[in-house]
Amino acid sequence: MSSGVQLSFTIGWIAMLLGGVLFWLSSRRLPPLEKRHGVAAMTIVFVAFANYLAMALGQGDIFFNDRTVYFARYTDWVITTPILLASLAMFAGRSLGRIATLLAALIAADVYMIVTGLVGNLSSAPYNYYWWVISMMAFLVVLVLVWGPLRRHAEEDGQIAPYSKLAGMLTALWVCYPIVWLAGSSGASIISVTVESWLYLVLDVTAKVGFGAVALNAARQSRTR
Amino acid sequence: MSSGVQLSFTIGWIAMLLGGVLFWLSSRRLPPLEKRHGVAAMTIVFVAFANYLAMALGQGDIFFNDRTVYFARYTDWVITTPILLASLAMFAGRSLGRIATLLAALIAADVYMIVTGLVGNLSSAPYNYYWWVISMMAFLVVLVLVWGPLRRHAEEDGQIAPYSKLAGMLTALWVCYPIVWLAGSSGASIISVTVESWLYLVLDVTAKVGFGAVALNAARQSRTR
Numbered sequence: 461m462s463s464g465v466q467l468s469f470t471i472g473w474i475a476m477l478l479g480g481v482l483f484w485l486s487s488r489r490l491p492p493l494e495k496r497h498g499v500a501a502m503t504i505v506f507v508a509f510a511n512y513l514a515m516a517l518g519q520g521d522i523f524f525n526d527r528t529v530y531f532a533r534y535t536d537w538v539i540t541t542p543i544l545l546a547s548l549a550m551f552a553g554r555s556l557g558r559i560a561t562l563l564a565a566l567i568a569a570d571v572y573m574i575v576t577g578l579v580g581n582l583s584s585a586p587y588n589y590y591w592w593v594i595s596m597m598a599f600l601v602v603l604v605l606v607w608g609p610l611r612r613h614a615e616e617d618g619q620i621a622p623y624s625k626l627a628g629m630l631t632a633l634w635v636c637y638p639i640v641w642l643a644g645s646s647g648a649s650i651i652s653v654t655v656e657s658w659l660y661l662v663l664d665v666t667a668k669v670g671f672g673a674v675a676l677n678a679a680r681q682s683r684t685r
Numbered sequence: 686m687s688s689g690v691q692l693s694f695t696i697g698w699i700a701m702l703l704g705g706v707l708f709w710l711s712s713r714r715l716p717p718l719e720k721r722h723g724v725a726a727m728t729i730v731f732v733a734f735a736n737y738l739a740m741a742l743g744q745g746d747i748f749f750n751d752r753t754v755y756f757a758r759y760t761d762w763v764i765t766t767p768i769l770l771a772s773l774a775m776f777a778g779r780s781l782g783r784i785a786t787l788l789a790a791l792i793a794a795d796v797y798m799i800v801t802g803l804v805g806n807l808s809s810a811p812y813n814y815y816w817w818v819i820s821m822m823a824f825l826v827v828l829v830l831v832w833g834p835l836r837r838h839a840e841e842d843g844q845i846a847p848y849s850k851l852a853g854m855l856t857a858l859w860v861c862y863p864i865v866w867l868a869g870s871s872g873a874s875i876i877s878v879t880v881e882s883w884l885y886l887v888l889d890v891t892a893k894v895g896f897g898a899v900a901l902n903a904a905r906q907s908r909t910r
C-alpha cells in the first residue's frame with residue numbers, strides 16, 4: 461500500500477471517530493422523539509471507523525484478479541448507506557413504520573447497488589463495466605424513490621425543508637461515487653489509486669459526518685413539534 | 686479437533702435442543718400477550734443448536750492466520766445476542782415499538798461488539814487486541830444503555846423486578862465472554878482450546894437456556910396484568 465493511500469485511511473478512521481464524538485455530544489440536546497437521528501448518525505460513523513481502521517491495518521483488502529480490492533469500502537457502504545437513507549426518511553414521516561414499504565424498497569435497491577458494485581470491483585474488464593451499469597440502474601431507482609414518493613411523503617406528513625436540503629446533499633454527493641469508481645482502479649484506471657482513495661475519503665467524510673451534522677441540526681430545531 | 690473440544694460441541698447442541706423442547710412446553714402456558722417471550726427464547730436456542738451442530742460436524746471453523754477460528758460462535762452470537770437484549774427489553778415496556786429507538790441503539794452496539802470481536806479473532810497480534818478494545822467499547826455502551834435508559838423505562842412502564850433480575854444475570858454472564866476471549870486462542874492463549882471451549886459452553890448454556898427459563902417464568906407470572 462502506498463503511503464498516500466495509507467494516510468487517507470488513517471485520516472479516515474480519525475475523522476469518523478471525531479464525528480462519533482461530535483454526534484454523541486449533539487445527540488444529548490435532541491428532544492426524546494428525535495433521538496433516533498442521533499442513533500443513526502452514530503452508528504454510521506462508528507461502522508465507517510471500523511472499516512477505515514481495518515483498511516489502515518491492511519486487513520480490509522484482498523488481492524484478486526491482478527488488483528487490490530478494498531472490500532472494506534463495501535462492507536462499510538452496505539451497512540451505512542441504508543442507515544443514511546433511513547435518516548433521510550426520518551424527515552419524510554413522523555414514524556418510519558408508516559413508510560415501511562417505501563423504506564424497504566429504497567434499502568433493497570441500495571443494497572443491490574452496493575453488492576453489484578463489489579462484484580464489479582472483483583471482476584476483470586469488460587465484466588466490471590456490465591456490473592457498473594447494473595449498479596447504476598439500482599442507483600437510479602434510489603434517486604427516483606428519493607425525489608418521487610418519499611418527497612411527497614415529506615410534503616404531506618414530514619418536514620419538507622430539511623428533507624429537500626438533505627436529499628439535495630445526498631444526491632450531489634452520491635453521484636460522485638460511480639464516477640470515481642469508473643475512473644479508478646475498479647474501472648478504467650484513469651486516476652491513480654492514491655487519488656482514488658483521497659476522493660473516496662472526502663466523499664465519505666462529507667456524506668457521513670457532514671450529512672449527519674446537517675441532519676442533527678435540523679432534528680434539534682424540530683423540538684417545537 | 687481434540688476430543689475434549691468435540692465433546693463440548695456435542696453437549697452444546699444437545700443442551701440447546703433440550704432447551705428448545707423445554708421452552709416449547711413452557712410457552713404453551715404463557716398468556717397470549719406474553720407469547721413473545723417464548724418466541725424469543727426458542728429462536729435463541731434453535732439458532733445456537735444449529736451453530737453448535739455445525740461446529741460438532743467440523744463445519745463451523747476455518748483455519749486462518751495460523752489458528753483455528755470457530756466462526757460459528759460469532760454467527761450464533763450475532764443473531765442470538767440481539768434477541769437476548771430484545772427479550773430483556775420486553776420487561777422494560779409493554780410494547781417494543783415504544784422503545785424502538787433505544788432498542789435499535791442497543792442492537793447496533795451489540796452487533797458492532799460481536800462483529801469487531803470476530804474481526805479480532807481473525808487478526809494476528811497485536812491487531813487482535815485493538816479489536817478487543819473496540820469491541821469492549823461497544824459492550825460498555827450496551828451495559829450503559831441496559832442500566833441507564835432501559836432500566837428507567839422498566840421502572841416507569843415495565844416490570845422492574847424481573848427486569849433487574851435479568852439485567853443482573855445478563856451482566857454477570859456477558860462480562861465473562863471478553864475475559865475468556867482474551868485468555869483463549871483469540872487472545873493470549875493462556876488457557877487451552879479445550880478449556881476455552883468448555884468455558885464458552887457453560888456460558889452459552891447459562892446465558893441462553895438459564896436466562897430464557899428465568900424470563901419465561903417471570904412472563905408467566907405477569908399473567909395477572
Ligand SMILES: CC1=C(/C=C/C(C)=C/C=C/C(C)=C/C=O)C(C)(C)CCC1
Binds near residue numbers: 540592595596
Ligand atoms: C452507482 C454505483 C456505485 C454507487 C455507490 C454509492 C452511491 C455509494 C455511496 C456511498 C456512501 C454515501 C458512503 C458513505 O457515506 C458503486 C458501488 C461505486 C459501483 C458503481 C455504480
Ligand SMILES: CC1=C(/C=C/C(C)=C/C=C/C(C)=C/C=O)C(C)(C)CCC1
Binds near residue numbers: 859
Ligand atoms: C466484549 C467482547 C466480546 C463480547 C462478547 C459477548 C458479550 C458475547 C455474549 C454472548 C452471549 C450472551 C451468547 C449467548 O447466549 C467478544 C465478542 C468475546 C470479543 C471481545 C470483546
